[in-house]
Amino acid sequence: MNKLALAFTAVLALISTNVFALGNAASGQEKIETCTGCHGPQGNAIVPIYPKLAGQSEGYLLKQLRDFKSGARKDGIMLGMVAPLSDADMANIAAYYAAQTVTKGVTTKDDAVFVLGQKIYRGGRKHLPDHRQVTACIACHGPKGKGIPTAGFPSLASQNAAYTAKQLKAFRQDALNAQTGATAHVRTNDYESMMRRVAKNLTNEEINAVSQYIFGLN
Numbered sequence: 001m002n003k004l005a006l007a008f009t010a011v012l013a014l015i016s017t018n019v020f021a022l023g024n025a026a027s028g029q030e031k032i033e034t035c036t037g038c039h040g041p042q043g044n045a046i047v048p049i050y051p052k053l054a055g056q057s058e059g060y061l062l063k064q065l066r067d068f069k070s071g072a073r074k075d076g077i078m079l080g081m082v083a084p085l086s087d088a089d090m091a092n093i094a095a096y097y098a099a100q101t102v103t104k105g106v107t108t109k110d111d112a113v114f115v116l117g118q119k120i121y122r123g124g125r126k127h128l129p130d131h132r133q134v135t136a137c138i139a140c141h142g143p144k145g146k147g148i149p150t151a152g153f154p155s156l157a158s159q160n161a162a163y164t165a166k167q168l169k170a171f172r173q174d175a176l177n178a179q180t181g182a183t184a185h186v187r188t189n190d191y192e193s194m195m196r197r198v199a200k201n202l203t204n205e206e207i208n209a210v211s212q213y214i215f216g217l218n
């Protein structure tokens with residue numbers, strides 16, 4: 001994607017994620033009792049299959065909650081969780097988690113997994129023909145994985161690796177289903193297929209490595 005197209009897309013994503021919907025963090029805190037079991041104290045999930053929510057951008061969190069509710073992002077557990085919440089509740093909860101501090105992930109540096117993860121994150125995969133290329137994660141998620149909240153690019157820094165890998169596989173699965181006629185679980189709520197286009201060419205080994213790298217990125 002050239003720079004102009006990227007900037008234009010960013011503006012559209014800004015409108016679509018409604019980042020200016022500022023919720024009330026104190027009211028949000030009153031609604032998160034049921035969330036703590038999986039997402040941990042102050043949104044720092046300890047079980048790695050659950051995402052950390054702490055420090056994530058408010059606009060992105062609100063978009064995900066709305067997407068679970070509308071079915072744009074499918075997850076049986078989260079559908080049940082958002083069912084009793086109003087839009088104002090969701091905005092307040094998003095404000096609460098956005099205001100928390102994410103606990104830092106630590107990963108082994110400089111082994112083969114780290115080197116591969118860093119290579120994909122910073123450089124993508126460029127040496128292959130067009131249809132096998134992967135855009136560098138750094139372009140949208142930033143050098144320290146903090147994302148670009150105003151553009152709808154979420155923070156990835158210190159995110160649990162098992163959760164990240166699960167999401168990358170779910171984005172990738174959309175292309176696999178189209179190729180094979182399978183109907184496996186997919187994630188398709190990414191604006192303009194941005195993540196599906198990135199993930200469709202990643203191998204399992206690369207997904208594992210980049211997820212480990214992201215956990216240690218902070």
Ligand code: HEC
Nearest residue numbers: 032034035037038039050051061064065075077078081093
């Ligand atoms: C029983 C466990 C469980 C509970 C309780 C739970 N969640 Fe979740 N949550 C999950 C799982 C699993 C996912 C990942 C779903 C997927 O793979 O797409 C998730 C994903 C999310 C996401 C998306 C995060 C991201 O980075 O995209 C948000 C936001 C979220 N939950 C908020 C909440 C809130 C708010 C509550 C309480 C009202 C809650 N959750 C309660 C299991 C839970």
Ligand code: HEC
Nearest residue numbers: 135136137139140152153164167189190191194195198210
């Ligand atoms: C062109 C911009 C762009 C590029 C390049 C990109 N991403 Fe993303 N990414 C996004 C957007 C936008 C979303 C949010 C989708 C949504 O709204 O649900 C996202 C979401 C994600 C998520 C889900 C986060 C969560 O909390 O559930 C993961 C994981 C992720 N990206 C990893 C990566 C990795 C790894 C790479 C590099 C291999 C990458 N991204 C490259 C734009 C990008």
